[in-house]
Amino acid sequence: MNKDLSNRIRVFRAEHRMSQNDLAVAIGVTRKTINTIEVGRYVPSTIIALKIARYFKVPVEDIFSLTALSD
Amino acid sequence: MNTRQMKVSFAEQIDRMMQRIALGVFLVAITYGLSIAEFFVSTQTNEILNNVMRVLGVGILVLVLPQFLKFLMMKHKNREACKEPEGFVIEMFDKATGKAFQFTFLFLVFLEFASDSLLSHLPGEFFIKLIIMVTLTIFSLTFFFLNRAGDAAGQEDEFSNGDTP
Numbered sequence: 001m002n003k004d005l006s007n008r009i010r011v012f013r014a015e016h017r018m019s020q021n022d023l024a025v026a027i028g029v030t031r032k033t034i035n036t037i038e039v040g041r042y043v044p045s046t047i048i049a050l051k052i053a054r055y056f057k058v059p060v061e062d063i064f065s066l067t068a069l070s071d
Numbered sequence: 072m073n074t075r076q077m078k079v080s081f082a083e084q085i086d087r088m089m090q091r092i093a094l095g096v097f098l099v100a101i102t103y104g105l106s107i108a109e110f111f112v113s114t115q116t117n118e119i120l121n122n123v124m125r126v127l128g129v130g131i132l133v134l135v136l137p138q139f140l141k142f143l144m145m146k147h148k149n150r151e152a153c154k155e156p157e158g159f160v161i162e163m164f165d166k167a168t169g170k171a172f173q174f175t176f177l178f179l180v181f182l183e184f185a186s187d188s189l190l191s192h193l194p195g196e197f198f199i200k201l202i203i204m205v206t207l208t209i210f211s212l213t214f215f216f217l218n219r220a221g222d223a224a225g226q227e228d229e230f231s232n233g234d235t236p
Contacts, residue, residue, distance in 0.1 A: 030160070
């Protein structure tokens, strides 16, 4: 579990009424990848982070943030 | 099949291929283990071990080759969608490779001492097979462990209404 990076993918998915698989399909990864990013087990590459942000049409900082800075 | 479906199925395809490769590597490690055992058993038992290794060899081909061919065909059909795949399983594969390298180095240092004092009567072939077996075993077991930990992490999503925006 990565304690430095937090993400709001689950929140954005809820707002868009999307499953993990829907998001995975949209950005070209597997559901497992989305799942492990959400729970903080896998720190995504910059490319995956940007793809997620682009999909939700928000800046990447709205989805990913450093825990120390957001506290 | 549209591009979106193609991308997803390619990502899944790579994950499956990685898992099959890791399983294949584990079976290869067992094969090496059996060939190491041949140094310590009788000629009659050697024959049995040889037959088991042949069966394992066929098993490895059956396990890995179809998935690998599917992957190649998919990559050939849609080169653009298949560029630079990445994801959890691929990263765990890379991590397992790194761990296997680290452990192999430590094992080599250990063998340097052990081969002089304890195992000096055994031929060089034995040590080469032993090192390969240890490397492949560490790689495959590390991969299974990391990948399994990813499965355990999963909380299923409940937001889907069937309509992707």
